Amino acid sequence: MNYSVSEENYIKSIYHLQQQTDTVTTNSLANELRTKPASVTDMLKKLQTKKLIEYEKYRGFKLNANGNKIALGIIRRHRLWEFFLVNKLGFEWDKVHVIAEELEHVSSADLIERLDSFLKFPQTDPHGDPIPDTNGKMAFIKQLNLAEIIVKKNIVVSSVGSQSPEMLEMLKHYHISIGTSLKVIKHFAFDGSIEIKVLQYTPCIISEQVAKNIFVHHD
Amino acid sequence: MNYSVSEENYIKSIYHLQQQTDTVTTNSLANELRTKPASVTDMLKKLQTKKLIEYEKYRGFKLNANGNKIALGIIRRHRLWEFFLVNKLGFEWDKVHVIAEELEHVSSADLIERLDSFLKFPQTDPHGDPIPDTNGKMAFIKQLNLAEIIVKKNIVVSSVGSQSPEMLEMLKHYHISIGTSLKVIKHFAFDGSIEIKVLQYTPCIISEQVAKNIFVHHD
DNA sequence: ATTAAAATTTAGACAAATCTAAAAATATTA
DNA sequence: TAATATTTTTAGATTTGTCTAAATTTTAAT
Ligand SMILES: [Mn+2]
Ligand SMILES: [Mn+2]
Ligand SMILES: [Mn+2]
Ligand SMILES: [Mn+2]
Numbered sequence: 056m057n058y059s060v061s062e063e064n065y066i067k068s069i070y071h072l073q074q075q076t077d078t079v080t081t082n083s084l085a086n087e088l089r090t091k092p093a094s095v096t097d098m099l100k101k102l103q104t105k106k107l108i109e110y111e112k113y114r115g116f117k118l119n120a121n122g123n124k125i126a127l128g129i130i131r132r133h134r135l136w137e138f139f140l141v142n143k144l145g146f147e148w149d150k151v152h153v154i155a156e157e158l159e160h161v162s163s164a165d166l167i168e169r170l171d172s173f174l175k176f177p178q179t180d181p182h183g184d185p186i187p188d189t190n191g192k193m194a195f196i197k198q199l200n201l202a203e204i205i206v207k208k209n210i211v212v213s214s215v216g217s218q219s220p221e222m223l224e225m226l227k228h229y230h231i232s233i234g235t236s237l238k239v240i241k242h243f244a245f246d247g248s249i250e251i252k253v254l255q256y257t258p259c260i261i262s263e264q265v266a267k268n269i270f271v272h273h274d
Numbered sequence: 275m276n277y278s279v280s281e282e283n284y285i286k287s288i289y290h291l292q293q294q295t296d297t298v299t300t301n302s303l304a305n306e307l308r309t310k311p312a313s314v315t316d317m318l319k320k321l322q323t324k325k326l327i328e329y330e331k332y333r334g335f336k337l338n339a340n341g342n343k344i345a346l347g348i349i350r351r352h353r354l355w356e357f358f359l360v361n362k363l364g365f366e367w368d369k370v371h372v373i374a375e376e377l378e379h380v381s382s383a384d385l386i387e388r389l390d391s392f393l394k395f396p397q398t399d400p401h402g403d404p405i406p407d408t409n410g411k412m413a414f415i416k417q418l419n420l421a422e423i424i425v426k427k428n429i430v431v432s433s434v435g436s437q438s439p440e441m442l443e444m445l446k447h448y449h450i451s452i453g454t455s456l457k458v459i460k461h462f463a464f465d466g467s468i469e470i471k472v473l474q475y476t477p478c479i480i481s482e483q484v485a486k487n488i489f490v491h492h493d
Numbered sequence: 494a495t496t497a498a499a500a501t502t503t504a505g506a507c508a509a510a511t512c513t514a515a516a517a518a519t520a521t522t523a
Numbered sequence: 524t525a526a527t528a529t530t531t532t533t534a535g536a537t538t539t540g541t542c543t544a545a546a547t548t549t550t551a552a553t
Contacts (some may be wrong), residue, residue, distance in 0.1 A: 061510065081531055094511055101509090113518055113531055144388040154382045161376045169363040237528055300501055309552065313541055315502055321540090332501055332548055 070126035078115040127191035133159040134180035141181040148181035183214030202266035216268035289345035294320035297334040333395025346410035352378040353399035367400040435487035
């Protein structure tokens with residue numbers, strides 16, 4: 056089966072919202088897609104007819120197994136293109152999302168498998184998010200929030216909560232990007248800020264808000 | 275201004291038809307786009323409102339200067355993606371057209387300029403067709419039909435009339451691709467077939483129909 | 494110059510995706 | 524539990540792009 060650009064965007068958004076709450080609401084999806092609740096209801100009916108979601112009027116909805124597989128296919132394409140844009144075309148990672156949002160809808164399966172191979176089968180996109188394989192299997196990376204790290208062991212930045220230019224600008228200033236190794240040195244109870252040390256740089260202090268937007272894993 | 279996928283496909287098709295006849299007819303465009311004449315008329319009105327064509331009811335139509343520029347932008351994207359698909363992803367050149375037909379509509383200008391640079395500013399696509407530059411300037415390559423070559427000097431294959439898998443298969447068998455150097459040895463008046471010699475291979479005979487689909491330029 | 498054929502346009506309909514305003518269902522609060 | 528607020532759905536409209544069938548215009552043929 057083949058899905059329209061609009062259908063694909065809905066499917067992907069439902070998938071992402073489900074990571075937070077198992078069953079999704081009409082309003083949250085409308086908000087995510089910057090559209091109106093009435094439009095969401097219309098599309099839900101269509102997705103139900105096409106057997107991609109479980110949906111009961113007024114009760115919320117979720118992707119079924121089939122819908123999940125479709126979603127992971129779209130996410131695979133999105134993240135492979137993002138990797139291409141950053142690592143081959145030299146884009147900054149705050150610029151690639153909007154472009155990948157279009158490229159993800161190009162429908163050739165052969166294209167994506169060849170792109171994957173050309174990129175040497177990357178495991179994560181430029182934001183640290185894992186890339187599903189052809190069968191929709193996605194590595195689960197146990198991520199911890201930097202704000203909650205206590206031990207003074209080496210940790211590695213694996214992804215970020217915000218992909219805004221503002222975030223990127225600040226991370227650059229701190230010499231932090233995906234894959235950067237660092238250590239937590241001290242917590243300040245007063246405002247929740249923490250002192251960290253990035254390898255080869257002098258220690259610095261980041262606010263709690265920044266820390267909460269940085270996800271890490273051990274060694 | 276931004277144009278829909280449908281509008282872009284119409285604009286590009288009008289451009290291509292204009293290469294043969296300066297002013298285009300409703301039927302020919304409908305045929306090119308595999309749609310119905312009534313649909314073409316509808317779109318023509320829209321393109322006229324958007325000031326992309328000159329159009330007089332029942333009298334045919336053509337792109338104006340603005341429409342021409344838009345068309346060349348789409349063709350630039352199409353051909354750059356085709357080059358990418360063949361030279362980076364390893365597609366055969368009979369497979370790339372349909373995919374480029376989708377990729378050409380991805381709208382980021384930055385994307386295309388970076389792609390161009392990544393590909394080292396190619397001058398022609400995998401079918402030998404010239405790639406317009408950012409400003410819509412396109413090199414004109416004086417092409418001659420192989421069926422009409424008489425002199426026994428070295429000539430270079432610059433493009434092909436058909437991009438079908440059948441054509442590709444046969445050209446491969448003859449060891450001919452874009453850029454191949456060859457010589458015309460003899461014409462057979464009986465059926466119009468000609469004997470050619472591809473460098474490093476023994477001479478062979480190709481039918482008039484094949485020859486008519488091969489375009490060449492001198493040295 | 495008529496008439497017949499072909500090309501083109503209009504009229505009216507339809508599917509997809511969206512919207513606003515109103516109605517219905519559910520959740521919250523007093 | 525009853526009133527109120529919030530969420531969700533329905534009803535009806537709009538835009539884009541397409542279609543068929545009928546009307547109109549142009550072109551070709553007698
Ligand atoms: Mn998208
Ligand atoms: Mn990403
Ligand atoms: Mn296209
Ligand atoms: Mn081409």
